Amino acid sequence: MDAKVPFGLRGRTIKLIGLGAFVSLLLTLYTYSSSVSSTVSRFGFKTPPAQGSCPPRAWANGSWTRKAELPTNLTRMTKSADALEFMGYEACASSREYWWHLAADKEEQWDRFPGATSWEWTPGDDCDIRPFARSALLRHLVEDGGWLLIGDSVTENHFFSLSCLLYPDVRATPDYNLNPYLDRASPQNLYLDPNSELIPYLSFPPGFNVSTTPLVTFRRVDLLLDRPEIEDIYHEMHHPPPEFNLFSDEAYWSLSPRDYMEIFYRPLPEGNYGTLIVSTGGHWTTTLLGGLRNNTAADNGIAAVLELFQESMRVWADEVQQAIWHSGDTSKQVVIRAYLPGHEDCHSQRQPWTEYQPFRWGWYNWPDIKDFNAIFEEVVAPPSPYRNIHYLPIDRPALLRPDAHATGDCLHIMSGAGVLEGWSHYIWHYLTHELPDRIR
Numbered sequence: 001m002d003a004k005v006p007f008g009l010r011g012r013t014i015k016l017i018g019l020g021a022f023v024s025l026l027l028t029l030y031t032y033s034s035s036v037s038s039t040v041s042r043f044g045f046k047t048p049p050a051q052g053s054c055p056p057r058a059w060a061n062g063s064w065t066r067k068a069e070l071p072t073n074l075t076r077m078t079k080s081a082d083a084l085e086f087m088g089y090e091a092c093a094s095s096r097e098y099w100w101h102l103a104a105d106k107e108e109q110w111d112r113f114p115g116a117t118s119w120e121w122t123p124g125d126d127c128d129i130r131p132f133a134r135s136a137l138l139r140h141l142v143e144d145g146g147w148l149l150i151g152d153s154v155t156e157n158h159f160f161s162l163s164c165l166l167y168p169d170v171r172a173t174p175d176y177n178l179n180p181y182l183d184r185a186s187p188q189n190l191y192l193d194p195n196s197e198l199i200p201y202l203s204f205p206p207g208f209n210v211s212t213t214p215l216v217t218f219r220r221v222d223l224l225l226d227r228p229e230i231e232d233i234y235h236e237m238h239h240p241p242p243e244f245n246l247f248s249d250e251a252y253w254s255l256s257p258r259d260y261m262e263i264f265y266r267p268l269p270e271g272n273y274g275t276l277i278v279s280t281g282g283h284w285t286t287t288l289l290g291g292l293r294n295n296t297a298a299d300n301g302i303a304a305v306l307e308l309f310q311e312s313m314r315v316w317a318d319e320v321q322q323a324i325w326h327s328g329d330t331s332k333q334v335v336i337r338a339y340l341p342g343h344e345d346c347h348s349q350r351q352p353w354t355e356y357q358p359f360r361w362g363w364y365n366w367p368d369i370k371d372f373n374a375i376f377e378e379v380v381a382p383p384s385p386y387r388n389i390h391y392l393p394i395d396r397p398a399l400l401r402p403d404a405h406a407t408g409d410c411l412h413i414m415s416g417a418g419v420l421e422g423w424s425h426y427i428w429h430y431l432t433h434e435l436p437d438r439i440r
């Protein structure tokens with residue numbers, strides 16, 4: 001671990017009150033030494049959109065339109081590999097659950113192609129954004145710093161999509177053909193391919209090693225905090241009896257911010273990250289947090305989960321912002337991607353919606369995801385002190401795509417339908433155009 005990164009919250013004890021006061025003091029000092037107005041204009045609240053500007057809500061305020069031209073003349077799918085042709089991909093670098101990620105693993109759903117891959121997102125009128133370019137995203141990942149993706153299996157969908165979007169200029173580890181049984185906790189990485197034709201045109205930071213410095217890393221972290229931290233928060237705020245068990249034995253994966261902020265700040269050549277991209281919501285349920293389930297309450301206890309989520313995300317934001325200050329390098333940024341519910345009965349859907357449809361059955365915690373998102377947005381919204389943490393409400397394009405799910409469930413999102421690729425496009429734009437002062 002980089003010795004310059006003393007974390008405020010080592011060990012299990014989280015002193016919520018004490019920490020809050022300490023953070024407020026630091027924040028006050030920090031805010032005085034920097035410009036508050038730039039924070040405000042970054043979010044597009046005050047200033048009208050400048051040329052080349054597309055605030056998150058302007059991006060999301062659009063619609064799905066048919067692509068003018070498809071990348072192939074194929075009209076019918078007869079083998080899994082046709083999915084790549086419909087998507088216009090040569091291949092994907094990641095080898096994990098390859099055809100599952102491409103929604104090409106079930107012959108009985110091949111009739112979803114080319115329909116699912118024939119749409120593009122047309123952002124709202126107030127959005128002025130460059131088209132996506134693979135070479136420009138690669139340049140950003142090398143010259144401005146890579147992306148550390150922290151989240152659950154939906155964030156893993158995003159990682160896989162990046163491995164297609166950036167192919168053939170990247171290679172992925174681990175190789176799941178050689179190691180099919182690796183645990184979900186295993187880090188996954190994209191590296192620049194040593195044969196990439198872009199290499200002569202990139203300006204590498206000193207110490208960058210093409211074979212060992214990742215451009216993108218995914219770590220499976222379902223709750224953004226680890227279990228002891230969430231238990232401490234619950235005990236501190238709610239004083240349950242000693243025999244109380246907050247967690248059921250439902251499986252989940254998580255890490256403490258201590259662990260992934262250490263990864264985020266790894267020095268070259270092991271790390272060159274510029275942006276931490278997080279998302280959470282799907283695992284904050286009354287089944288995983290079984291102690292909060294209440295079968296006699298009308299809401300089954302989800303209000304208690306939402307309350308714990310709010311308390312937890314405040315601690316999370318304190319911990320992450322403090323780690324950034326203490327590091328001495330405040331150019332790094334943290335982006336929260338709004339979480340997504342799935343779509344009920346998704347496999348009978350064959351095209352995008354123009355308006356979002358309400359739930360009929362209310363599976364899982366899907367009807368509550370909007371509330372989790374609203375809470376997370378509120379926790380970090382200006383004028384909060386979390387200057388490096390930015391909430392991106394860019395969930396609407398995905399909400400309008402019931403036809404873009406994996407074949408086996410209605411939560412996970414297929415690569416190549418434009419949803420995951422839109423996240424990469426917009427986040428790249430946001431980092432390079434809406435937050436220009438992060439460019440080193």
Ligand SMILES: *[C@@H]1O[C@H](CO)[C@@H](O)[C@H](O)[C@H]1NC(C)=O
Binds near residue numbers: 125126
């Ligand atoms: C969305 O777009 C419509 C029409 O272009 C516009 O009237 C509306 O103000 C926009 N809303 C937001 C939040 O940008």
Ligand SMILES: *[C@@H]1O[C@H](CO)[C@@H](O)[C@H](O)[C@H]1NC(C)=O
Binds near residue numbers: 070071072
């Ligand atoms: C599709 O077919 C037309 C006519 O044969 C041809 O000109 C065009 O190049 C083909 N497009 C692709 C993407 O293969």
Ligand SMILES: *[C@@H]1O[C@H](CO)[C@@H](O)[C@H](O)[C@H]1NC(C)=O
Binds near residue numbers: 209210212
């Ligand atoms: C990059 O890392 C590899 C593997 O550790 C090593 O063999 C190589 O010498 C490094 N290259 C440079 C330029 O340091």
Ligand SMILES: *[C@@H]1O[C@H](CO)[C@@H](O)[C@H](O)[C@H]1NC(C)=O
Binds near residue numbers: 294295296297298
């Ligand atoms: C469960 O909900 C019922 C109905 O709202 C309430 O009376 C009861 O106190 C709750 N139980 C617990 C353990 O919170």
